[in-house]
Amino acid sequence: MRVGIIGGGAIGLLFAAYLGKNNDVTLYVKRQEQAEAINNKGITLHEGDSCASTFIRASSKMKNMTEQDLIIVAVKQYHLDDLYEVLKNIPSGISLLFLQNGIGHLKLLDKLPHEQIYVGTVEHGSLKESDHAVAHKGKGRTNAAVYRGSGKRLMELSRCSGDFPVEMQPDYEVMLLEKLAVNAVINPLTAVLGVRNGRLLEITEYEALAKAVFEEILLIYPKLNGVIGFDEIKAIACRTGENTSSMLADISAKRQTEIEAILGAALEKAEHCGIPLSVMPVLYKMVKGIDHERRKE
Amino acid sequence: MRVGIIGGGAIGLLFAAYLGKNNDVTLYVKRQEQAEAINNKGITLHEGDSCASTFIRASSKMKNMTEQDLIIVAVKQYHLDDLYEVLKNIPSGISLLFLQNGIGHLKLLDKLPHEQIYVGTVEHGSLKESDHAVAHKGKGRTNAAVYRGSGKRLMELSRCSGDFPVEMQPDYEVMLLEKLAVNAVINPLTAVLGVRNGRLLEITEYEALAKAVFEEILLIYPKLNGVIGFDEIKAIACRTGENTSSMLADISAKRQTEIEAILGAALEKAEHCGIPLSVMPVLYKMVKGIDHERRKE
Numbered sequence: 299m300r301v302g303i304i305g306g307g308a309i310g311l312l313f314a315a316y317l318g319k320n321n322d323v324t325l326y327v328k329r330q331e332q333a334e335a336i337n338n339k340g341i342t343l344h345e346g347d348s349c350a351s352t353f354i355r356a357s358s359k360m361k362n363m364t365e366q367d368l369i370i371v372a373v374k375q376y377h378l379d380d381l382y383e384v385l386k387n388i389p390s391g392i393s394l395l396f397l398q399n400g401i402g403h404l405k406l407l408d409k410l411p412h413e414q415i416y417v418g419t420v421e422h423g424s425l426k427e428s429d430h431a432v433a434h435k436g437k438g439r440t441n442a443a444v445y446r447g448s449g450k451r452l453m454e455l456s457r458c459s460g461d462f463p464v465e466m467q468p469d470y471e472v473m474l475l476e477k478l479a480v481n482a483v484i485n486p487l488t489a490v491l492g493v494r495n496g497r498l499l500e501i502t503e504y505e506a507l508a509k510a511v512f513e514e515i516l517l518i519y520p521k522l523n524g525v526i527g528f529d530e531i532k533a534i535a536c537r538t539g540e541n542t543s544s545m546l547a548d549i550s551a552k553r554q555t556e557i558e559a560i561l562g563a564a565l566e567k568a569e570h571c572g573i574p575l576s577v578m579p580v581l582y583k584m585v586k587g588i589d590h591e592r593r594k595e
Numbered sequence: 596m597r598v599g600i601i602g603g604g605a606i607g608l609l610f611a612a613y614l615g616k617n618n619d620v621t622l623y624v625k626r627q628e629q630a631e632a633i634n635n636k637g638i639t640l641h642e643g644d645s646c647a648s649t650f651i652r653a654s655s656k657m658k659n660m661t662e663q664d665l666i667i668v669a670v671k672q673y674h675l676d677d678l679y680e681v682l683k684n685i686p687s688g689i690s691l692l693f694l695q696n697g698i699g700h701l702k703l704l705d706k707l708p709h710e711q712i713y714v715g716t717v718e719h720g721s722l723k724e725s726d727h728a729v730a731h732k733g734k735g736r737t738n739a740a741v742y743r744g745s746g747k748r749l750m751e752l753s754r755c756s757g758d759f760p761v762e763m764q765p766d767y768e769v770m771l772l773e774k775l776a777v778n779a780v781i782n783p784l785t786a787v788l789g790v791r792n793g794r795l796l797e798i799t800e801y802e803a804l805a806k807a808v809f810e811e812i813l814l815i816y817p818k819l820n821g822v823i824g825f826d827e828i829k830a831i832a833c834r835t836g837e838n839t840s841s842m843l844a845d846i847s848a849k850r851q852t853e854i855e856a857i858l859g860a861a862l863e864k865a866e867h868c869g870i871p872l873s874v875m876p877v878l879y880k881m882v883k884g885i886d887h888e889r890r891k892e
Contacts, residue, residue: 590799
């Protein structure tokens with residue numbers, strides 16, 4: 299399959315390195331320098347002690363995306379707005395797969411003319427090591443579901459994803475919300491408190507806060523009742539106990555966080571529906587403030 | 596006047612160094628080692644570039660407190676319970692002055708048999724430099740008010756406090772709550788966010804959180820309406836902008852915080868009165884969790 303991937307971050311590189319083995323992949327990146335590095339050296343994929351290279355095409359020109367069957371959009375949610383003009387101009391017959399966290403990006407998808415739009419959640423751990431190298435830190439899978447149209451290209455992707463499983467999910471909303479619940483409980487708290495994931499279970503007061511966030515999420519998205527329980531989120535925090543959450547990593551590296559994607563849309567919905575909250579708005583303001591401090595420095 | 600001071604921390608040393616100039620002062624401390632250091636070397640008081648010594652009596656025996664006119668209790672609120680037996684056995688004719696933060700300690704005062712009980716708030720900045728040295732970091736004053744009985748010994752203290760002003764206040768509750776409001780707004784937020792006081796005004800989201808805490812305090816203690824406004828708390832945060840709050844300093848030094856004194860009693864009252872809160876309970880749990888982490892290490 300001809301697959302375009304937009305975004306030269308950890309997720310874009312990871313998808314290009316894996317999908318490039320069995321597909322005709324073009325990676326679209328922002329900087330010409332990164333495109334050249336990838337075209338000259340391929341993408342180096344580190345996994346445990348092993349190391350492999352995949353040679354794919356890279357381009358810093360966002361034009362001429364007409365030759366693809368599927369385009370995977372692998373930029374952070376907060377970069378989607380800047381990409382809107384590019385996306386709008388992709389021929390509407392090309393299928394698009396969006397990999398952003400949260401559900402805030404669905405509003406943008408509604409404005410696109412494309413016939414097939416898919417959304418996905420990524421369970422892999424990955425770390426960008428250089429412009430052309432990525433480490434696969436935790437093997438997981440990609441979940442994907444139809445947002446609009448038929449699932450044709452998604453099924454095709456699922457079939458030819460090889461050792462990088464892409465699993466079709468029946469309900470895009472449940473799929474996105476499940477990931478959102480996990481992110482909402484683990485990310486802001488670990489980021490504000492400056493602790494690794496496992497600490498949320500070791501300290502009674504932290505676990506109480508995590509539980510309170512989860513209960514607020516259920517109030518906002520009652521559809522999640524019975525789909526995911528707090529015990530499952532605890533199990534994830536336990537399994538990833540030694541890890542630094544992506545939001546804490548962003549804060550430590552003074553990068554912008556994904557707080558808008560993870561809590562922004564949920565808080566908007568809560569306000570719209572008049573749902574009284576306590577913990578989430580505090581965490582939201584704290585992380586927004588930390589983001590704000592970063593920009594001041 | 597014969598003044599006993601209980602507590603060899605920054606506040607106890609500061610009071611002993613200043614009041615020792617014009618009064619017959621005995622400082623009661625926990626460790627024999629500290630008592631010996633003070634008896635041998637006096638208390639060294641650093642203020643700006645100047646340095647002076649006051650010689651007073653120090654003792655690690657909490658017995659024989661019968662010879663005092665006034666005893667100032669200068670331990671943290673969380674150490675008061677341990678001191679209860681000692682306090683109870685001080686002859687009830689001796690006046691007591693309590694300098695703890697918050698209002699949580701009033702419950703304990705109600706159980707004491709003494710005829711004259713005073714409470715005070717300290718506006719000085721002080722830092723314990725060694726067992727017998729203290730730095731006076733910010734000159735302020737001590738406010739004091741009658742909690743029970745007559746103000747006789749308090750007026751006497753106020754008269755002979757010299758260059759270390761002790762001002763009589765008419766209403767102990769308003770006085771304590773005013774200090775509590777300032778502490779509740781500035782301390783937990785700066786502690787959790789790891790920022791100096793001034794940051795609360797520089798970052799919009801932090802200021803919004805500070806304001807939310809202040810409004811919750813007003814809901815819990817409506818008596819403060821018209822007594823202190825958010826602008827006054829902002830002025831204090833601004834004046835102390837470069838300072839690290841005492842709670843952040845405690846956390847950085849992995850010491851126990853005063854979160855119970857500062858938010859504990861307020862939250863109890865809110866729960867008792869069914870006042871819905873959002874920000875304070877979150878800050879409380881976060882700081883309690885940080886305290887909990889410290890004990891685990």
